[in-house]
Amino acid sequence: MSLMDTRIDALEKLFNTRLEAQDSARELQATEYARRLDILNGEAERLRQMQATYVPRELYERIDLQRCEDIKALESYRDVQLGKNIVLTAIIAAAMSVVVALAWRLLV
Secondary structure, eight states: OOHHHHHHHHHHHHHHHHHHHHHHHHHHHHHHHHHHHHHHHHHHHHHHHHHHTSOOHHHHHHHHHHHHHHHHHHHHHHHHHHHHHHHHHHHHHHHHHHHHHHHHHHHO
């Protein structure tokens, strides 16, 4: 065997080794990509399930509007009741002053 044949054999071995290493690296990379894709698919499913528990904006806004209307109605009712209390207090005060005046006349 000549020196040239030896060099060619060495280069062929080096080339084949390099090809095998590249194939092995591609297999490892494909395995890693598959693993990461599984993780991402699992995350996407988890996010879909979590999103299903959220209240849609339109529903929230409708409920919030109804809540605001209920609060206004309660405030209006409260104001009416306060007005009635003021009138009732005035009537009681007037009645008490009449009672006190009558009692004073009876005692004097």
